[in-house]
Amino acid sequence: MFSKRIDKNQIELGHDFAPKFNNQGLIPCITVDADSGEVLMFAWMDKVALKMTIETNKATYFSRSRGKIWVKGESSGREQIVEKILVDCDQDVIQLRVKMTREGACHNGYRSCFYRSVDSDDDTSLVYEINDRSFDPDNVY
Numbered sequence: 001m002f003s004k005r006i007d008k009n010q011i012e013l014g015h016d017f018a019p020k021f022n023n024q025g026l027i028p029c030i031t032v033d034a035d036s037g038e039v040l041m042f043a044w045m046d047k048v049a050l051k052m053t054i055e056t057n058k059a060t061y062f063s064r065s066r067g068k069i070w071v072k073g074e075s076s077g078r079e080q081i082v083e084k085i086l087v088d089c090d091q092d093v094i095q096l097r098v099k100m101t102r103e104g105a106c107h108n109g110y111r112s113c114f115y116r117s118v119d120s121d122d123d124t125s126l127v128y129e130i131n132d133r134s135f136d137p138d139n140v141y
Contacts, residue, residue: 001051011091020092021047026062027094031105034083034097040105041113045094057082059096076140078102104134107141 003016010016021027026044033040043061045053049069052060059072059080073079080098087094106113115130 012089018091019087027092029094029096031059031080031096031098034099038112039114053082059098073101078104107137109133109135109137
C-alpha cells in the first residue's frame with residue numbers, strides 16, 4: 001500500500017507516499033477541524049489504521065492502551081469524516097482534516113482534547129480554555 005522509503009529526495013520532495021512508522025509500528029496523527037483549522041486531537045496510527053482511514057474516509061486510529069484499532073465515533077457516534085490527509089516534510093507525522101458528524105472530539109466531552117492551557121501566573125496549574133462540554137461522557141461511554 002505504501003511506497004518503500006528510498007532516499008531523502010524521494011521522501012521529502014517526491015510524490016511517493018512513504019510514511020515512516022516508529023519502532024512500535026506507529027505514526028503520530030494530528031487531527032484538525034477541516035473548516036476552522038482547530039486541533040481536535042492527537043492519536044497514533046499503525047499501518048492498518050492508516051490504510052483503513054484512506055479506504056473508508058473515516059478517521060481510524062490505533063489505541064496503545066487497548067492494543068487495537070478504533071474507528072473514531074464507533075461507540076460515541078461522533079465520527080470524523082476525512083476531507084484531506086496531509087503528511088509532513090519527512091513523512092513521519094500525519095495530519096487529518098476532518099468534519100465531525102457531531103460536536104465533541106474528546107472522550108471527556110469537549111470539542112477538542114486541547115481544552116486546557118498552562119496558567120501563565122502559575123506554571124504548575126492548568127486553566128480551562130473551553131468550559132462547556134459538547135456532551136456528557138457518562139451518558140455516552
